Amino acid sequence: RLEAFHEAFDAVNENFQTIFATLSDGDGYLQLDKSEDDDISNASLNLIAHPKGKPVQRLHSMSGGEKSLTALSFIFALQRYRPSPFYAFDEVDMFLDGANVQRLATMIKQQAEQAQFIVVSLRRPMIEAAARTIGVTQARGAYTQVLGIQL
Amino acid sequence: RLEAFHEAFDAVNENFQTIFATLSDGDGYLQLDKSEDDDISNASLNLIAHPKGKPVQRLHSMSGGEKSLTALSFIFALQRYRPSPFYAFDEVDMFLDGANVQRLATMIKQQAEQAQFIVVSLRRPMIEAAARTIGVTQARGAYTQVLGIQL
Amino acid sequence: VHVKRLELSRFKSFGQTTKIPLLPGFTVVSGPNGSGKSNILDALLFALGLASSRGMRAERLPDLVNHNQSNGKGSAETTVKVTFALDDETEWSVARRLRVTQEGKYASTFYINDETCTQSQLHEQLRQLRIYPEGYNVVLQGDVTRIISMNGRERREIIDELA
Amino acid sequence: VHVKRLELSRFKSFGQTTKIPLLPGFTVVSGPNGSGKSNILDALLFALGLASSRGMRAERLPDLVNHNQSNGKGSAETTVKVTFALDDETEWSVARRLRVTQEGKYASTFYINDETCTQSQLHEQLRQLRIYPEGYNVVLQGDVTRIISMNGRERREIIDELA
Ligand SMILES: Nc1ncnc2c1ncn2[C@@H]1O[C@H](COP(=O)(O)OP(=O)(O)OP(=O)(O)O)[C@@H](O)[C@H]1O
Ligand SMILES: Nc1ncnc2c1ncn2[C@@H]1O[C@H](COP(=O)(O)OP(=O)(O)OP(=O)(O)O)[C@@H](O)[C@H]1O
Numbered sequence: 363r364l365e366a367f368h369e370a371f372d373a374v375n376e377n378f379q380t381i382f383a384t385l386s387d388g389d390g391y392l393q394l395d396k397s398e399d400d401d402i403s404n405a406s407l408n409l410i411a412h413p414k415g416k417p418v419q420r421l422h423s424m425s426g427g428e429k430s431l432t433a434l435s436f437i438f439a440l441q442r443y444r445p446s447p448f449y450a451f452d453e454v455d456m457f458l459d460g461a462n463v464q465r466l467a468t469m470i471k472q473q474a475e476q477a478q479f480i481v482v483s484l485r486r487p488m489i490e491a492a493a494r495t496i497g498v499t500q501a502r503g504a505y506t507q508v509l510g511i512q513l
Numbered sequence: 514r515l516e517a518f519h520e521a522f523d524a525v526n527e528n529f530q531t532i533f534a535t536l537s538d539g540d541g542y543l544q545l546d547k548s549e550d551d552d553i554s555n556a557s558l559n560l561i562a563h564p565k566g567k568p569v570q571r572l573h574s575m576s577g578g579e580k581s582l583t584a585l586s587f588i589f590a591l592q593r594y595r596p597s598p599f600y601a602f603d604e605v606d607m608f609l610d611g612a613n614v615q616r617l618a619t620m621i622k623q624q625a626e627q628a629q630f631i632v633v634s635l636r637r638p639m640i641e642a643a644a645r646t647i648g649v650t651q652a653r654g655a656y657t658q659v660l661g662i663q664l
Numbered sequence: 665v666h667v668k669r670l671e672l673s674r675f676k677s678f679g680q681t682t683k684i685p686l687l688p689g690f691t692v693v694s695g696p697n698g699s700g701k702s703n704i705l706d707a708l709l710f711a712l713g714l715a716s717s718r719g720m721r722a723e724r725l726p727d728l729v730n731h732n733q734s735n736g737k738g739s740a741e742t743t744v745k746v747t748f749a750l751d752d753e754t755e756w757s758v759a760r761r762l763r764v765t766q767e768g769k770y771a772s773t774f775y776i777n778d779e780t781c782t783q784s785q786l787h788e789q790l791r792q793l794r795i796y797p798e799g800y801n802v803v804l805q806g807d808v809t810r811i812i813s814m815n816g817r818e819r820r821e822i823i824d825e826l827a
Numbered sequence: 828v829h830v831k832r833l834e835l836s837r838f839k840s841f842g843q844t845t846k847i848p849l850l851p852g853f854t855v856v857s858g859p860n861g862s863g864k865s866n867i868l869d870a871l872l873f874a875l876g877l878a879s880s881r882g883m884r885a886e887r888l889p890d891l892v893n894h895n896q897s898n899g900k901g902s903a904e905t906t907v908k909v910t911f912a913l914d915d916e917t918e919w920s921v922a923r924r925l926r927v928t929q930e931g932k933y934a935s936t937f938y939i940n941d942e943t944c945t946q947s948q949l950h951e952q953l954r955q956l957r958i959y960p961e962g963y964n965v966v967l968q969g970d971v972t973r974i975i976s977m978n979g980r981e982r983r984e985i986i987d988e989l990a
């Protein structure tokens with residue numbers, strides 16, 4: 363059982379390093395903080411990163427966008443360990459500047475060759491990278507309408 | 514002292530109603546939830562709103578953008594009760610769609626006739642409403658540079 | 665395998681049956697604040713039994729039924745159906761119906777290909793398709809912030825659950 | 828009254844003295860993620876003594892000194908000066924210097940118009956200008972989310988503090 367955990371941790375860690383490097387043009391890794399006796403039931407998992415050639419930082423002191431890229435890389439690393447046939451993301455690009463949204467959109471576009479991605483977003487680089495857009499509106503006092511699918 | 518609280522509460526409530534109506538084209542008010550014996554040390558302050566003609570909702574079930582507008586209206590209501598000569602906002606428009614950013618930017622522009630507003634933002638309608646923009650960059654391995662102020 | 669179609673009836677901000685066709689690959693959903701985008705993801709979670717009512721921003725399941733219910737019977741109900749296209753080009757569907765009586769009692773029923781089933785049976789079949797309740801294939805508004813503000817132990821538990 | 832100028836020396840991501848002139852009215856600060864925009868607001872909070880180190884995303888005050896410090900003495904220091912333009916067109920400035928010794932001990936000193944003062948004296952004068960530590964005139968990244976996820980009592984306490 364301890365072995366199952368370490369196998370999962372190593373796989374997710376490897377994914378995290380690759381994905382973080384792609385998204386942030388920096389380095390990052392997962393740090394397992396456990397006591398001497400190898401007791402993982404009390405262990406802590408920290409996200410260690412140095413985005414874009416800056417010195418290593420704890421999550422707490424990073425900028426809003428850097429925190430978001432780090433957390434997103436972790437989520438994607440988990441997904442790559444246990445892949446699914448479809449993914450649904452709700453405004454995960456909220457904290458990112460235009461260039462980072464573009465980087466994220468490019469990664470999703472490439473991953474979308476093997477799985478279905480349904481991504482809620484208000485950001486233009488994300489909308490432009492997608493194969494199509496589903497428009498959602500709600501007129502005053504009416505129901506939600508799902509409108510034209512543009513390609 | 515109870516009187517001081519109620520005076521503050523009524524003033525902030527009145528501000529909240531005006532501001533929320535302007536920002537969200539809907540109605541909202543502050544609800545003070547206290548026990549029978551008027552004991553405010555245990556009272557609860559709830560933000561009750563119905564954005565854009567929808568039925569009244571608790572904060573919890575609103576959309577991300579609606580929650581943000583409601584919380585922002587509360588913050589502005591507090592500010593209007595205790596005005597300051599300057600205000601500094603850090604990406605308060607993150608959850609808002611383009612139309613709501615525009616509405617917020619217009620309100621700030623109007624308030625800026627009486628106080629100084631320094632607003633960190635990545636959103637175009639906010640940048641376009643401002644009198645000027647201060648650009649901030651950090652080259653790889655270098656210090657933060659504060660660049661041109663455009664009018 | 666991909667989601668081919670979503671059909672929502674009186675779910676949250678949706679009225680009578682709304683069909684949303686979906687294609688494989690990369691689709692963006694966009695629109696104004698409060699229009700119903702996140703509700704579409706809640707519908708997916710609802711039908712597949714992947715979240716608690718709180719995970720769908722409802723205090724209790726009955727809150728998920730559209731507030732404009734007035735079908736004369738005095739009871740209210742909502743149904744969401746998710747149709748998958750399988751690798752062999754056949755369709756496979758999951759549906760969930762929630763009925764709320766006038767007294768406020770409620771009952772939820774799951775269906776696979778229009779035959780009733782339990783939530784565990786449904787999860788069993790979803791695992792075959794590599795869809796896991798403890799998984800992160802659905803990332804909701806606020807999940808990124810939650811991961812950031814978690815403490816180290818909570819984050820490690822995520823790995824425990826996946827292992 | 829408005830903030831006329833910010834001068835930052837070795838504060839967080841800033842190097843040797845960086846001057847930021849400011850005008851009255853509506854100014855936007857923009858730029859890429861991680862460039863230093865929020866750090867500018869942290870500098871304002873630092874100089875005016877309006878936040879704890881945690882409120883400036885630092886575990887301890889010494890974390891606020893730029894990491895590239897190497898001034899030979901083995902000690903490190905950061906200074907931030909805020910200059911206000913008063914209604915009568917005169918200038919009024921507040922500064923704060925933080926010195927960190929090689930052993931990690933640190934001391935912070937406040938200045939009004941280049942004369943030392945205590946934090947309470949500074950807050951006394953800031954109140955005259957209607958700048959309050961418990962006020963909300965500075966809204967940081969994450970404050971909106973915090974207000975949303977607060978419980979009702981915490982929100983009511985905000986009014987208590989202002990009354
Ligand atoms: N049971 C219900 N009946 C009617 N309307 C409901 C019900 N539950 C939720 N809603 C409405 O759905 C709206 C929220 O929709 P949703 O969260 O999907 O918006 P969104 O498009 O994601 O917006 P944002 O961009 O702000 O996140 C709310 O305004 C709420 O009034
Ligand atoms: N003491 C320090 N020395 C050097 N750099 C520091 C120090 N403290 C913080 N930083 C750097 O400052 C950067 C964060 O800057 P800041 O939070 O102002 O970014 P931002 O422009 O607000 O970005 P975002 O748009 O993502 O919110 C971090 O990358 C961090 O590395």
Ligand SMILES: [Mg+2]
Nearest residue numbers: 576577702805
């Ligand atoms: Mg939403």
Ligand SMILES: [Mg+2]
Nearest residue numbers: 425426865968
């Ligand atoms: Mg920031």
